[in-house]
Amino acid sequence: MKAKVLVVDDEPDALELIDYNLKGVGYQVFTAANGTRALELAQRHLPDLIILDLMLPEIDGIEVCKILRRNTETQDIPIIMLTAKADEIDRVIGLEVGADDYVTKPFSPRELTLRVKNILRRGKASADSKQPVIEIQNISIDPEKHEVLLDGKSVTLTATEFKLLYLLASRQGRIQSRERLLEDVWEYEADVYTRTVDTHMRRLRKKLGESADLIETVRGVGYRFIDN
Numbered sequence: 001m002k003a004k005v006l007v008v009d010d011e012p013d014a015l016e017l018i019d020y021n022l023k024g025v026g027y028q029v030f031t032a033a034n035g036t037r038a039l040e041l042a043q044r045h046l047p048d049l050i051i052l053d054l055m056l057p058e059i060d061g062i063e064v065c066k067i068l069r070r071n072t073e074t075q076d077i078p079i080i081m082l083t084a085k086a087d088e089i090d091r092v093i094g095l096e097v098g099a100d101d102y103v104t105k106p107f108s109p110r111e112l113t114l115r116v117k118n119i120l121r122r123g124k125a126s127a128d129s130k131q132p133v134i135e136i137q138n139i140s141i142d143p144e145k146h147e148v149l150l151d152g153k154s155v156t157l158t159a160t161e162f163k164l165l166y167l168l169a170s171r172q173g174r175i176q177s178r179e180r181l182l183e184d185v186w187e188y189e190a191d192v193y194t195r196t197v198d199t200h201m202r203r204l205r206k207k208l209g210e211s212a213d214l215i216e217t218v219r220g221v222g223y224r225f226i227d228n
Helices: 012-024 035-045 061-070 088-096 109-127 159-170 178-186 194-214
Strands: 004-008 028-032 049-053 079-083 101-104 134-136 139-142 147-150 153-155 215-218 222-225
Touching: 004 012, 004 035, 012 028, 012 109, 028 035, 035 049, 035 061, 049 061, 049 109, 061 079, 061 088, 079 088, 079 109, 088 194, 101 109, 109 159, 134 159, 139 159, 139 194, 147 194, 159 178, 159 194, 159 222, 178 194, 178 222, 194 215, 194 222
Parallel strands: 004 028, 004 049, 049 079, 079 101
Antiparallel strands: 134 139, 139 147, 147 153, 215 222
16 A cells, blocks of 8 residues: 655645655655645545645644644654755754654755655554563553553654654663664764754653653763663
C-alpha cells in the first residue's frame, strides 16, 4: 500500500513541485493551500506524513501543528515544517510545537524527498520492531506498542521523540554526542542541524516532567540516560 503524504503550502508552484516529486517515487499525495483545508484533509485521510508550510492563510502552520498534536487521531503523524524564513527562531518554534523536522525554502526536491523517506522508514522500523521493553525507575518504554508509561500513565510522544528516548535508554550510562544522535535518530550527516537535537531534547524532557533528570546533559558533548 502506498504511503499517504499531505502537502500544505499556499504557493501553487511549490505545491506542484512537491506533489510531482513525491508521486514520482510512489507516494499517494493530497494537497491543501490553507490551514483550514489541511486540518480537514488530515482528519479525513490520516496521512502517514505531513509536509506543512509555516506561512499559511486562515490558520498558520504553527497553529495547525498545535491542533494536530492535540487530536488523538493525528497526534502521532510525523510533520516536516517548511519555512521561507531565515531566522532560526522560526524553525525552533516549529520543532517546539511538535514538528519532527524542518526544511528551509528554497529547498531541493531531492533533499525533501529523502527526508520524507527517512522519517517514514523510521516509523515503519519502530512499528516492526521486536526490541525489548525497557523499564528504568518509573519509566516503561515499549517499542512494539510505541508506548511510554510514566508512573503507569501514558505519555504522548512523536515518532522522533520516541526513537530518541528509546535510543538513549537502550544505551543507558553511555554518552551520545549530538552528531551520533543525528546519525542514528534522524539519519542526517553529522555536521549539520545539531540544534535540532537540543530542541527535541528540550521538548522530550518537558513531557517527562519530574523524570526529565534521567536524561543528563554532558556539557560540550551531548546527552546520556543516567546509569543507576
